[in-house]
Amino acid sequence: MDRNEAVLRELNLYPQWVRREQPATADEVGVDGRGTARRADVDAGTEASCVSAENMAASVADTPQSVAVIAQPVPDADEALGTPPVEAAAEPMRVAGVESEEQSREQRIAELDWPELKAMVRDCTACRLRAGCRQTVFGVGDPQADWLFVGEGPGADEDERGEPFVGEAGKLLDNMLLALRLKRGKNVYIANVVKCRPPVEASGKQSPPKSDEITTCLPYLQRQIRLIQPKVIVALGKTAATAMLRTGDVTLGSLRGRTHDFDGIPLVVTYHPAYLLRSPLEKAHAWQDLCLAQQTMRDE
Numbered sequence: 001m002d003r004n005e006a007v008l009r010e011l012n013l014y015p016q017w018v019r020r021e022q023p024a025t026a027d028e029v030g031v032d033g034r035g036t037a038r039r040a041d042v043d044a045g046t047e048a049s050c051v052s053a054e055n056m057a058a059s060v061a062d063t064p065q066s067v068a069v070i071a072q073p074v075p076d077a078d079e080a081l082g083t084p085p086v087e088a089a090a091e092p093m094r095v096a097g098v099e100s101e102e103q104s105r106e107q108r109i110a111e112l113d114w115p116e117l118k119a120m121v122r123d124c125t126a127c128r129l130r131a132g133c134r135q136t137v138f139g140v141g142d143p144q145a146d147w148l149f150v151g152e153g154p155g156a157d158e159d160e161r162g163e164p165f166v167g168e169a170g171k172l173l174d175n176m177l178l179a180l181r182l183k184r185g186k187n188v189y190i191a192n193v194v195k196c197r198p199p200v201e202a203s204g205k206q207s208p209p210k211s212d213e214i215t216t217c218l219p220y221l222q223r224q225i226r227l228i229q230p231k232v233i234v235a236l237g238k239t240a241a242t243a244m245l246r247t248g249d250v251t252l253g254s255l256r257g258r259t260h261d262f263d264g265i266p267l268v269v270t271y272h273p274a275y276l277l278r279s280p281l282e283k284a285h286a287w288q289d290l291c292l293a294q295q296t297m298r299d300e
């Protein structure tokens, strides 16, 4: 098995993508939305490697189903996720008095050590989310990790277990880690922007956290990052990316493909694993992002 095959296998795509003689350009890459997510059988012995973006784009464009929809725009993950803008997270509206209260809370959080921070998160009732969830989900992994992966917020499985990314999206995240030769808990820390599970909508879909909930919870993540001091941060999905980068409502696509700065630490944006489960052909783009993160790590 060559290295490209190995990567596709790790990402649960092999043998769906097969390269032909004439690679298409990245602009021609389309998505047909027909792919169904499967659980990966991870070949623990395979060695993944980052291939060039052109090669990966070509391998997507060359499949019969994607050729059929060439020229269709690649949908943005967060449009598909229906994630609302996180505008207020960037610049929350502040009222005198409330502002100083918030500032002093942020100040207190910024001075906590790891066990104090954990305890404060565990006992937090600062926003409405805590009333609707079973427990807070602080994060998991090596508190001195070089790699930090940040998602949106706990779902049902995470609320039950008290650990981030333990459901189906978490299994895919584990495979993404494996493709980078990483493992949950080993030089990797996984956290979320909000520590409490947001409510489930009438449709049965988990709602994304609201901007004020993000604003309230973000100091915890900021403190986690200050204490962990990772070398690279990977933001999973638009909620995490826009909240951490305080960009307001921009598309995830506009944030991909380059490194950003979070408090002096390089941050790479990629798709949320839950979106990748619904749109498996986007895994090729996610792999490009992971390769960028890996290259960034090497350069650090």
Ligand code: URA
Pocket (backbone or CB within 6 Å): 151, 152, 153, 154, 155, 158, 163, 164, 165, 166, 167, 169, 170, 192, 274
């Ligand atoms: N989605 C997230 O963003 N975080 C989790 O922990 C689980 C699913």
